[in-house]
Amino acid sequence: MVEPGLIKAAQAGDRDAMITLLREIETQVYRTAYYILGNEQDAMDAAQEALIRIYTKIGSYEEKAKFKTWIGRIVTNICIDKFRRNKPAVSIEEHDLVFHEKTNVEDEVMAVYAAKDIREAIDKLPEHHRTVVVLRYLQDFSYNEIAESLNLPLNTVKSYLFRARQQLQTLLHDYQKGGVRG
Structure with a gap:
């Protein structure tokens, strides 16, 4: 600060x-x-x-x-x-997503694959959804701070985050089947 x-x-x-x-x-x-x-x-x-x-x-x-x-x-x-x-693609590196309590090599390998799938899913989000996800979950902005930063109404920010989470859930549903499809 x-x-x-x-x-x-x-x-x-x-x-x-x-x-x-x-x-x-x-x-x-x-x-x-x-x-x-x-x-x-x-x-x-x-x-x-x-x-x-x-x-x-x-x-x-x-x-x-x-x-x-x-x-x-x-x-x-x-x-x-x-x-x-x-129009570049957002790329979130595996080391940016922290996984704790890895107990063995298999867990570490699975964590790398999970991070890759999460990164690919975020890459597929529309620009405005990706931006609010980055600010909220990677930069730890509050909803109000996102609204101020993007000059958007608070309810729009909440809506974007809600839709982004829905999209991520859909995209990541295929995770256990071997990766993000699209």
């Missing part, structure tokens, strides 16, 4: 505070871009663009929104624009 004093100092033009602020958020910015875009190069480009936009727009940040949400909105909008231009 970024200290409010650091944000205020950056807004007041303190160059060192701005550099510290950008360093503190760069991992979050990149991670969000990567999960949405699924491509390292595109994510790096989007993160760089987001950090520049945050740098130039820091004066417009108002405390009525959480800083995390404000950043999320900037990154998500850049990624959605990039996604629409390039």
